[in-house]
Amino acid sequence: MSKKIPMLLALSLVVSLLAACNLPGQPEPTQDLFPTPNMTLTALFAPGGIPPTVTPPALVTATSGSVVVQPSATQPPPAATATTAPTATATEVPPTATPVTRPGPSIKASYLSTAPKIDGDWGEWKTDAYPARFVVYGGGNWKNSDDLEGSFRVGWDNTYLYVAVKVLDDSYVQNASGAEIYKGDSIELLFDSDLWGDFAVRSLSNDDYQIGISPGKDEIGGSTSAYLWYPSGKAGELKDVKIAAVSSAGIYRVEFAIPWKVLGVTPASGSQFGFGISVSDNDKTGSKEQQSMVSNLKDRSFLDPGTWGTLTLSK
Numbered sequence: 001m002s003k004k005i006p007m008l009l010a011l012s013l014v015v016s017l018l019a020a021c022n023l024p025g026q027p028e029p030t031q032d033l034f035p036t037p038n039m040t041l042t043a044l045f046a047p048g049g050i051p052p053t054v055t056p057p058a059l060v061t062a063t064s065g066s067v068v069v070q071p072s073a074t075q076p077p078p079a080a081t082a083t084t085a086p087t088a089t090a091t092e093v094p095p096t097a098t099p100v101t102r103p104g105p106s107i108k109a110s111y112l113s114t115a116p117k118i119d120g121d122w123g124e125w126k127t128d129a130y131p132a133r134f135v136v137y138g139g140g141n142w143k144n145s146d147d148l149e150g151s152f153r154v155g156w157d158n159t160y161l162y163v164a165v166k167v168l169d170d171s172y173v174q175n176a177s178g179a180e181i182y183k184g185d186s187i188e189l190l191f192d193s194d195l196w197g198d199f200a201v202r203s204l205s206n207d208d209y210q211i212g213i214s215p216g217k218d219e220i221g222g223s224t225s226a227y228l229w230y231p232s233g234k235a236g237e238l239k240d241v242k243i244a245a246v247s248s249a250g251i252y253r254v255e256f257a258i259p260w261k262v263l264g265v266t267p268a269s270g271s272q273f274g275f276g277i278s279v280s281d282n283d284k285t286g287s288k289e290q291q292s293m294v295s296n297l298k299d300r301s302f303l304d305p306g307t308w309g310t311l312t313l314s315k
Helices: 004-019 039-045 178-183
Strands: 106-111 130-132 134-137 149-156 160-168 186-192 208-217 223-230 242-248 251-259 272-281 292-295 309-314
Touching: 130 272, 149 272, 160 186, 160 272, 178 186, 178 208, 178 223, 186 251, 208 242, 208 251, 223 242
Parallel strands: 106 149, 106 309
Antiparallel strands: 130 149, 134 292, 149 160, 160 251, 186 208, 186 272, 208 223, 242 251, 272 292, 272 309
16 A cells, blocks of 8 residues: 555656646647727727718710711601600710800791791791801712802791791702602701700700701602601601792792691790701702712701700790
């Protein structure tokens, strides 16, 4: 018994010493791996903390009214329906705080207390005359003012918008009808019925009208017609437009009256609209071709109302 006691004491001492040591492969004492969070990180991950970056607004670059003339002057624009919502394009120009007019010319339409007789005779017109001399299409085919030049007058009453156009043209050729009347001697009216509602929009919308007037198929004063190209959802012949045309040596005159209801407008003195008058020419007998065009709009583009002028009704 006396020999076992010392041995037990020795073994107990060895176990105590081993417990006090860190042997290889043993875990380190537990440490605080997650100290008190930094308050910035707390805010970053907490709901409702630091807000996301605000997306900057799209940069819009203002441009001048001048645009490149389209390669085809009057062909009907891309199809759209009457219910298509107006769409601003990348060329949209923000309106100024107090817009006055578009870059094109300003035209005054005088109130006509006595409606003009639609017969092609300008004698009763006392309103201002405006030139349409800018060659906006087919410059290589245009010879001089005798080949093609225009002037016009505008008037109104509560029922009609009246337009009288005088054209210098040494050869009258109009073999087309319907939607193709621009492929012959003809007149085109551009009209924006909601000028201030979409002043900044540089593409066609459903309040923009493109109307062609034929002074007569085959001969001046023959089978006259009016055709609406745009809005394309309403495209077709306009039977309610009154037209008359007469001619003399190298000149023809056209008067036409467009009902305000066609344009969706209730007229009033001081009302303003987008406006443009152009004249197409074809000198090739027997053909259907738009060889050239003159306009009162220097930078005319029928696809861009921002290049049109401003018509003001005056009483």
